[in-house]
Amino acid sequence: MNVANLGFFLVAGLSIVSAGFVIFHPNPVRSALFLVVNFICLAILYLTLNAQLLAALQVIVYAGAIMVLFLFVIMLLNLGGERAREDALAGQKFAGGFLALVVLGALSVGLYQVVSAKETRPVTDAWRLEQMRFQAPPGKEGEVQIAQIGSELFRNYLYPFELTSVLLLVGLIGAVLLAKRRLPEQSQPEGQRRDRP
Amino acid sequence: MDPLNAFLIVSAGLFSVGVFGVLTRRNAVAILMSIELMLNAANLNLIAFARFGDPTVLAGQVFAIFVLTVAAAEAAVGLAIVLCVYRNIRHINVDDLHILKW
Known part of the structure; x- marks a missing residue:
């Protein structure tokens, strides 16, 4: 495992972990800040995909403009944590988790079918994992x-x-x-x- | 592991996290943030296919720009609706939001 792979797994793992914090953190301000972390991780991933313009736009539009909008509304409404209240929809967390797992399973099955059908895959074998390294700064x-x-x-x-x-x-x-x-x-x-x- | 598959796996994970957030959170702002997560996962897919498909075709990146624009418009209108709801019923808990139902 070379440095580029390690960097990819670090950034990808951080993006998924921060997405989880966005979902599970009860305080909206902090979940918005974790969303910024997620956006910046995705911008780094876009850089590795040779999409410098999209990376810059991701930071400027998402982590800049949209995040300011979210934080502005959160602070304007003075939102605290979600109140611990009696559950109007009992078992909503389990049903939501189940449905999210169903979505993940469906995506994984599709992905597995694409991976197992190697000869029909449009991606050539020239694109090895070694080629997926952090690109030089855009010149x-x-x-x-x-x-x-x-x-x-x-x-x-x-x-x-x-x-x-x-x-x-x-x-x-x-x-x-x-x-x-x-x-x-x-x-x-x-x-x-x-x-x- | 193929590099394209690595990106697709990350994207599928992010999308599923977003789906879980939309289905379980009660705060309307948190639901909008989960939608942003899902849109970002779709964007990652588009850009990964633009990179590992035909490198001379930039349709994936162009489409990602469109997704970015639509996400910005969606966030603005959605947050305006959240403000409007808050002004009327003094909270934004979606469980109690049934004034549109009847």
């Missing part, structure tokens, strides 16, 4: 690749790109509409609202 090669992605995006995928911009606009308007404070004349009936259903 000339990385810049060329980013230019390639840009030209792909604006040639072959122009319509999806424009549709994505429309989607972002719709998301922007929707978020503003949903989260804006009510106007004074609309806040009259709000005093009679039910606090708890």
Whole structure:
């Protein structure tokens, strides 16, 4: 086992462990911080996959923008841990764990079938594990690749790109509409609202 | 072990953790975070196939960029809905969220 493999297993293991902490930690702020760890591990994995642009975007968009949004909402709502309360849905954890295991099993079966059918596999044997090493920092090669992605995006995928911009606009308007404070004349009936259903 | 399979195994594990989180957490923000985990697992798959498939075809990475954008929009709208719900019923526990049901 060389250094590259060891690095891969370290980063992959850390990403899965931090994902587990995201799920199991009762405090939302800490699970958001573990989510940042997970995002950064995935960015390192993207770097090993020769996707420098995606790694940078992962850190900037996910670990930067989306995380700020999550932490902002968590702190705005002043969320503590989940209250220990009587279980409305008894056995939810077991059912959820069972279904997650079913998903994992289905994915594993599919993966095993792909692995066992070696001759039909599209991946050539030239890609050995030795080739999966941490790449050198993006130099000339990385810049060329980013230019390639840009030209792909604006040639072959122009319509999806424009549709994505429309989607972002719709998301922007929707978020503003949903989260804006009510106007004074609309806040009259709000005093009679039910606090708890 | 093939390098592609290693990445696919990691991705399957992350996706299953995300599914478990969506199914068991009660906090709406935690459920949104689990959805982000699942989207990231899908992204890892796309990028791994883009690397180990045909190296000259960048469709996987382009699609990963689209997934990233959709995830950003989803997080913004989802968190706005969470804020709206909190403003109305003063908590975001999804077990008690049945005002849309009737």
